[in-house]
Amino acid sequence: MRWCLCHRTRWTSSALSLLLLSIVGTQMSVVVVVEAIVCSLWGTPGNDSFSQEGDVIIGGLFNLHFIPSAVDRSFTKLPQYEPCTGLDLEPLKYMYAMTFAVEEINRNTTLLPGVKLGYHIFDCCGRYPWTLKAAMSMVGGDTHSCSSSLFSTVNGEPGETARDKSFALVIGTSSSTTSMMLSRILGPLSVPVISYLASCPCLSDRRQFPNFVRTIPSDIYQVRAMAQLAVRFQWTWIGAVLENSDYGHLAIQAFQQEIEGKGVCLEFIENLRRETTLSDAKRAAVTIQGSTAKVILIICWYTDVKNLFLELAKRNVTDRQFLASEAWSTSDDLLQDAAISKVASGVLGVAIRSSTIPGFESYLRSLHPNRRPNDKFLREFWETEFGCSPETPGSYESRFSSHFSASLKTRSDPQSPLCSGTESLEEVQHPFTDTSQLRVSYNVYLAVYAAAHALHSLLSCPNSDNHRNNFSTCSSPKNIKPIELLQHLNNVKITTPQGEMFHFQGADIPAKYDLVNWQNTPEGTLRLVLVGRVDGFDIHLNESVIQWNTGSSQVPVSVCSESCPPGTRMVNRKGEPVCCFDCIQCAEGEISNKTDSLHCDRCPLEFWPNVEQTACVPRQLDFLSFNETLGITLTTAAVSGATVTTAVFVVFLCYRQTPVVRANNSELSFLLLVSLKLCFLCSLVFIGRPSVWSCRFQQAAFGISFVLCVSCILVKTIVVLAVFRSARPGAEALMKWFGPGQQRGSICIFTCIQIVICAVWLSLSPPVPQHNLGFHGSKVTLECATASMLGFSLVLGYIGLLACTCLILAFLARKLPDNFNEAKLITFSMLIFCAVWVAFVPAYISSPGKYVVAVEVFAILASSYGLLFCIFAPKCFIILLSPEKNTKKHLMVR
Structure with a gap:
């Protein structure tokens, strides 16, 4: 013992x-x-x-x-x-x-x-x-x-x-x-x-x-109320100061259980012991001053809180919002102390519900030592x-033991004068006689x-x-x-003199609390204002009447990390509480639509995040349009090419009797110009909103126009070779196989083969308009999906075959002895043509969305311009700018 x-x-x-x-x-x-x-x-x-x-x-x-x-703990007595x-x-x-x-x-x-x-x-x-x-x-x-x-x-x-x-x-x-x-x-x-x-x-x-x-009531109710207040006002970073007793420790355990999983953390927990309250208050004040938590939960007796507030006042720590337990939330001793008013201003606390006791104030004011001589x-x-x-009466001392006398003398001031007897509590304004809000x-x-x-x-x-x-x-x-x-x-069930129904539920009574707020008064002290109530686990709070520690109605902020806005997600910092985190922007194609989201959600294929990445919106329909810059540029290039081709056609038509035009097979030249014009114009079919018929027509127009164009060049090349070969002895009959009829027939045959390929392709598996969801962007591309790559490959392959054949023949005829060798021009034009379409294949495969179409239109225009300028530009130069060279004599000079 x-x-x-x-x-x-x-x-x-x-x-x-x-x-x-x-x-x-x-x-x-x-x-x-x-x-x-x-x-x-x-x-x-x-x-x-x-x-x-x-x-x-x-x-x-x-x-x-x-x-x-102090207790002597020397263990010697x-x-x-x-x-x-x-x-x-x-x-x-x-x-x-x-x-x-x-x-x-x-x-x-x-x-x-x-x-x-x-x-x-x-x-x-x-x-x-x-x-x-x-x-x-x-x-x-x-x-x-x-x-x-x-x-x-x-x-x-x-x-x-x-x-x-x-x-x-x-x-x-x-x-x-x-x-x-x-x-x-x-x-x-x-x-x-x-x-x-x-x-x-x-x-x-x-x-x-x-x-x-x-x-x-049990503390479980007030603790849950304080936890609900922390969650309600988004105080996620809180400090705690506890009374070093079961009251403090069990209350903070219950508080931690209530805030678990709700994003609220405790930065620190300080204990105050009654025996060392002054030194503990200094230590706790230093901790509060150095903390980043702006809301401090205090579960202590009011005398300990007073020592803590006095220490905080010395350090001028006035920017903390205190959350009070019922043990001190209504203390008159704290409310009337002007020395701590700046520190304690704005306290929000849970208080034992208040009530009145009729006659109790008069009873307190009537107390007098002369009428209660044994009330020490x-x-x-x-x-x-x-x-x-x-x-005291003379018999008073004789009626009490020496123990009472010793105790009385210990606590009394021996220098205090005797009272006059007129002292009374009747007219004194004192917290002791204030019964306006009786709680405990x-x-x-x-x-x-x-x-x-x-x-x-x-x-x-x-x-x-x-x-x-x-x-x-x-x-x-x-x-x-x-x-x-x-x-x-x-089993007690009673009605008090005030008309209140009262009964026990096991060891407890039904939980009812007041929510109180400490607000400034002109006198420099604080007053208690009722701002809500707690009924069981339910909180009823009038936030508009709360005055916070800042003196305003703006709810204070107490967080370790600022909230992550929608569009971002939280990433916990390694080794720190869950309330301390960084905000990371959602990845492309993902959204978060709430504050402090733990993860981002990926949008469905048909949707894409908005700019803020807070919501999935339907993807904008995208295609190569005539209204956008790229579409306008390509359209302008196509129209310009068709216009230039028409101009060249007119020049050749006007000068059709001149040697330059006649020497280069004027009929094939006119047909070539017509086919080039078709090539320029077919590119326009690729621009605009794809439809069922436009998807079919664009590929057919492209394939047939280019085959017609390359066929004309191929026949021209063959004619050039035949002409020069026929000039040799014994080769006069060669030209019989390459007369005008044979030339037109060859072009027709080459073109019909492409027409057949296109007809079979478009009848069996034609391109159709389709939404391309594969490109993860804010837009969904409406494009002509190539259902059969075999058909498209055959169309391109046939054009390539004719082009390569033409290139080889032109290359063989490049050194023929002639002052104006058209084979050289054809060679250059086919080199450009082949280079464009060889580069087209990887560009076409790797391009996203509508740029696939743009690449194909660019290839059409580039190859068409290459043929137009390489073959016809030198001729137009002679016709228009060097007419002296446009003579038979000049052309026949070797």
Whole structure:
């Protein structure tokens, strides 16, 4: 036991149960020994207390002082816990809410008639040993402190003190940890424990804490509300400061579970210990100052928060938005402190729902030490607020033990003058007398009424005709069985004097909270503004009335990384929390249509992302149009070629009798010019929106026009060779096979072969208009799909065959002796023709979309221009610019 007490009394439940069994056993001498040992180890003075006699006594445990004294941990002597200092006005108001409720019930003629309630209130100072000592004092039947005489024993039998005094139940404590310890201590005896502020979710477990109920909701509701606020306002990067207790640790665990998978992360978690609160507050303030999180969650008691805010004020850290738990979100001590107003401005908190207690303000204002001489807490409050020591009756000192005198002198200022007696709370504006928004005090008030109704139900005799009642006899105030009282307490369903329906759901009550906001006032302090409420797991919030830490209605931003806009995706940074990420643009053909998307989605084939890559839109229909630059350029080139060809035709027609025209087979020249014009014009069929007939006609027109053109050149080449060969001796008959009729017949035969190929191709598997989705772009190409590559290959192959034959023959005739050898011109023209179409094949295969058509049109125009200029340009030059050379004599010169 000694080791455990020196280490914050971390007892196991089994050890405590054994201790209690020894306490409540028949051998009361064992109890005296155990109590004596415990009191010795805990030291004196013990818990300060305040009591009122009654038929049934209700125990009350409050942390009325908040500054614990240092504990000697030298391990050379037993630890001594000296009295705490720093009277806490909030718990003091809770205590008087209990006394007010008891007095109000005692005046009620319908509730507990003939039974007077009493109370015994202990100051636990937030220390676990003092809480446990008070609990054992109650169980042992002691109505005084541990240092008093607990029992009057004669031959091991309890004296009158133990027999007459009965603690029906205990109201307390404010700490979840001490409430768990208290419930485990009193659990084997089924003594009910009603807490007004212990909110740990673990206390809802009825198997572990069957004798525990509370008038405050479980923390799971407020934690979920705070998590919902973080998600609602998109606070993804949060810091946390916790009270180093079960209240803080279990609350942050629940918070982390609530935000899991919702994109919210904790940058840091700092703990504040009550024993080292100042140094811990400095450390936490430094962490907050250096953090990038702009929203800080604080789950602490308000005295710890005040130390933290004072440290932040020293460092001028005023750009943080604080999210408050119910433990400090409504603290008047913080709201009225101008030193921290800049730091705490804009606090958004979850608060215990507020209510009113009629008559409670008048009760508080009527308090006076002269009318309550044994209320040492009121005396201390009086000295603190009025700076004087209240006068007490002469018999006062003689009625109280030396323990009380020592404790009183310890906390009182020996230099304080006596009060004049005119001091009063009637006209004083003080947070202590402010009952406009009662929260925890109302929880205490509800706890007392729940206890009173449970006692009323237990002490009421059952009706004679009601055989279903579990109790066959009436209980008396001096014979209350704790387990029976606990059963009645669990079934309490009452209506308070304020008309509120109240009942327990297991250990809990229905969850209701207020959402509050701290807003600036002209006086430099802060005021509490109700901005919403929490009903169970539902939040109702009026965002328009919230004033944030910036003083505006603009919601603060607290993120590790800025949100990824639509069109991008999140990529987590290696080794960092999921809230820290980079934004990567979606790949081509992919979109993301929401903020902070984890991945991008690929658009269907018929669709393509818009410019922002936030939506899939139908692909724009694309084809080589007459209206676009490329189409206009090609159209202009085709029309220009046809125009030039026509001009050359006119020149040749006008000068058809001249030697240059006649020497080069004028009939074939005119036919060649006609075919070249057709070649230029057929390219226009490829431009424009493809249709069923245009797809068929363009390939046929292209194939036939070029075969006609190349056939003319081939026949001209053959004629040139035949003419020069016929000039040799014995070769006169050669020209008979290449007369005008044979020339025209050859051209017709060559052309008809191409016509047959085209007819078969277009009849069996013609090109058809089709959407080309293979090109991943914002446009879908409407093109003439070549269903049969064999037909297209035969058309091109036949043209190539004629061209290659022509090239070979022209090359053989290039050195024929003539002043104007047309074979040279044909050779150059066919070299260009073949080069264009050889280059056409890879370009055609690799070109995307409509550029396939553009490549084919370019090849048609390039080869047509090559033939036109190489064959006819020199002749036109002589005809128009060098007419002196256009003579038979000049042409015959070798």
